[in-house]
Amino acid sequence: MTAMSLSSxxxxxxxxxxxxxxxxLLASLLCALxxxxxxxxxxFVYHIFITICIFAALSSAWNIVGGFAGQLSLGHTIFxxxxxxxxxxxxxxxxxxxxxxxxxxxVSVVVAIAISYxxxxxxxxxxxxxxxxxxxxxxxxxxxxxxxxGGATGAMIPLKIGLEWMVxxxxxxxxxxxxxxxxxxxxxxxxIHSHRIGFYLIATRERESxxxxxxxxxxxxxxxxxxxxxxxxxxVGTFHAIxxxxxxxxxxxxxxxxxxxxxxALVGGLGTVVGPLLGAVILVPxxxxxxxxxxxxxxxxHGFVYGLVLMLVALFMPSGLMGLLPRGKPQTSDDPQVDxxxxxxxxxxxxxxxESKAEIMRVEHLEKSFGGLRVTNNVSFNLREGxxxxxxxxxxxxxxxxxxxxxxxxxxxxxxxxxxxxDGVWRNPSTPADFAAIGIGRxxxxxxxxxxxxxxxxxxxGAFHRFADVREAREVARETADRMQLGPxxxxxxxxxxxxxxxxxxxxxxxxxxxxxxxxxxxMAGINQTDVRRAIDLILKVRDGGVSIIAxxxxxxxxxxxxxxxxxxxxxxIIAEGAPREVVKDPTVVEAYLGKEFADAQA
Ligand SMILES: Nc1ncnc2c1ncn2[C@@H]1O[C@H](COP(=O)(O)OP(=O)(O)OP(=O)(O)O)[C@@H](O)[C@H]1O
Numbered sequence: 001m002t003a004m005s006l007s008s009x010x011x012x013x014x015x016x017x018x019x020x021x022x023x024x025l026l027a028s029l030l031c032a033l034x035x036x037x038x039x040x041x042x043x044f045v046y047h048i049f050i051t052i053c054i055f056a057a058l059s060s061a062w063n064i065v066g067g068f069a070g071q072l073s074l075g076h077t078i079f080x081x082x083x084x085x086x087x088x089x090x091x092x093x094x095x096x097x098x099x100x101x102x103x104x105x106x107v108s109v110v111v112a113i114a115i116s117y118x119x120x121x122x123x124x125x126x127x128x129x130x131x132x133x134x135x136x137x138x139x140x141x142x143x144x145x146x147x148x149x150g151g152a153t154g155a156m157i158p159l160k161i162g163l164e165w166m167v168x169x170x171x172x173x174x175x176x177x178x179x180x181x182x183x184x185x186x187x188x189x190x191x192i193h194s195h196r197i198g199f200y201l202i203a204t205r206e207r208e209s210x211x212x213x214x215x216x217x218x219x220x221x222x223x224x225x226x227x228x229x230x231x232x233x234x235x236v237g238t239f240h241a242i243x244x245x246x247x248x249x250x251x252x253x254x255x256x257x258x259x260x261x262x263x264x265a266l267v268g269g270l271g272t273v274v275g276p277l278l279g280a281v282i283l284v285p286x287x288x289x290x291x292x293x294x295x296x297x298x299x300x301x302h303g304f305v306y307g308l309v310l311m312l313v314a315l316f317m318p319s320g321l322m323g324l325l326p327r328g329k330p331q332t333s334d335d336p337q338v339d340x341x342x343x344x345x346x347x348x349x350x351x352x353x354x355e356s357k358a359e360i361m362r363v364e365h366l367e368k369s370f371g372g373l374r375v376t377n378n379v380s381f382n383l384r385e386g387x388x389x390x391x392x393x394x395x396x397x398x399x400x401x402x403x404x405x406x407x408x409x410x411x412x413x414x415x416x417x418x419x420x421x422x423d424g425v426w427r428n429p430s431t432p433a434d435f436a437a438i439g440i441g442r443x444x445x446x447x448x449x450x451x452x453x454x455x456x457x458x459x460x461x462g463a464f465h466r467f468a469d470v471r472e473a474r475e476v477a478r479e480t481a482d483r484m485q486l487g488p489x490x491x492x493x494x495x496x497x498x499x500x501x502x503x504x505x506x507x508x509x510x511x512x513x514x515x516x517x518x519x520x521x522x523x524m525a526g527i528n529q530t531d532v533r534r535a536i537d538l539i540l541k542v543r544d545g546g547v548s549i550i551a552x553x554x555x556x557x558x559x560x561x562x563x564x565x566x567x568x569x570x571x572x573x574i575i576a577e578g579a580p581r582e583v584v585k586d587p588t589v590v591e592a593y594l595g596k597e598f599a600d601a602q603a
Pocket of ligand 1 (some may be wrong): 187370375393394395396397398399400402445
């Protein structure tokens, strides 16, 4: 066993331990939800446990949007309200609530997509405020449509008892239905979390632009999450309304309930499968007991207790109670690449002449201005198959802006970017997803890791571009991590990697997509001499694997060693283009970028 594989063990071991603890905790909580009320056989205890199940299910459903996708929806009770009214209105029309469950869920999915699509354009607090505004609209509608909802007086269920009507004289069947709803939301959450869509949601939450670059359609995955979450929330709403036997607009479309649902997830552990259940198991009894014991003497005191718990969690457990479980510790200093001697650097580009090879990308007359500043000025060039094209120029020359146009992150004001697809047809992709689909992968100048994900999960997001199956994506991620010497850190969170590690992770994520054209934005910035030589070797190997590369680089040693051809950009204009040895002698380039010292050293 190598030193490297030994050093990987602590991360792997702690990941295995974490997974075991996670399963034990989940199983214990679920068993307690059934065993405690059944063994105590007390009406109040039953009521508390049914309420725990209802709020755990609501919070788990919310967590798909709020936790996994990171969209702080504070209007989630819209779907709870729709489910509630669907159940009660249909029951009064003689339709079983078992059918009402699905009618409410279907309406909720349509409403969720209709209101989320515009709201997703809003960020942070604006998104949260917009969801509250929609919640108010639905409350007002429920008050207004008296003939359906009973208006402010509310609506009651008719006196019908039996399984068909979801109304029972005993508590046990109600507990079993509530438990079934928790189980359903947990299974759906777990499924999402452990499949490609879950990786995509978390990647979107962590770094939207990096997710886009990995080919993720971020709007689509969020809409799927919202639709699933709304359907589940509505199912719970229908059951809860029948359980309470009464519903009115203020309770159905309640902001307080929305906030409570969010809070259970925050306290338990946002974005984890078990967290919302844990939060509900701890907080619902506190709330119900405070209400029961203190009654009218201290109305609202349970709200104070909630606030206190939330403050303590925010101060001492920012990742919630689930954060207390030991996870793979982030790597901080022992980067395997640092100063390990004995590495050979390839000092010349491959001898294969690229001029004879076919073009794969054509950039024609690109123009881009920001206000009065023209950042890309009539830029035209091409890229051939298997070519490494160096892109150099002073700070602010417009290199990154050009890359953004070559990967769909910025639309040019005029001009075009054409890419030859696998079938030889020239295409003009426009969005980052289009560029990724045609085989263009890019890195970012400032590394954009999905910080809360492990190194392996980060690379899997890239691998999912080709493989929908988790096992296959994991395998590709492991191979790529080994290639990038990230193997020992597979199970460590990306947020703890060193600068060099983050740069390699950035490249690994893109390589896992198996791009045909690779855009590298200053991947050698801030890394040491040994690592530069390693990176040069690696890039040449990638090129030898058939990938065409454009590399923005300030490290001239790398530019000279790697490039078949170099383009020099200055103030948005290409001022020189040609073989590296020729370009660096060009007086315009020396004047604008390299300086006389560099030219003298080359002479
Ligand atoms: N979104 C934007 N809005 C306004 N100005 C911008 C925007 N993006 C870039 N710029 C400006 O465009 C110019 C080119 O920036 P760009 O980042 O493309 O340069 P660069 O050659 O990559 O520089 P560096 O080598 O420092 O990364 C700079 O003056 C920058 O301030």
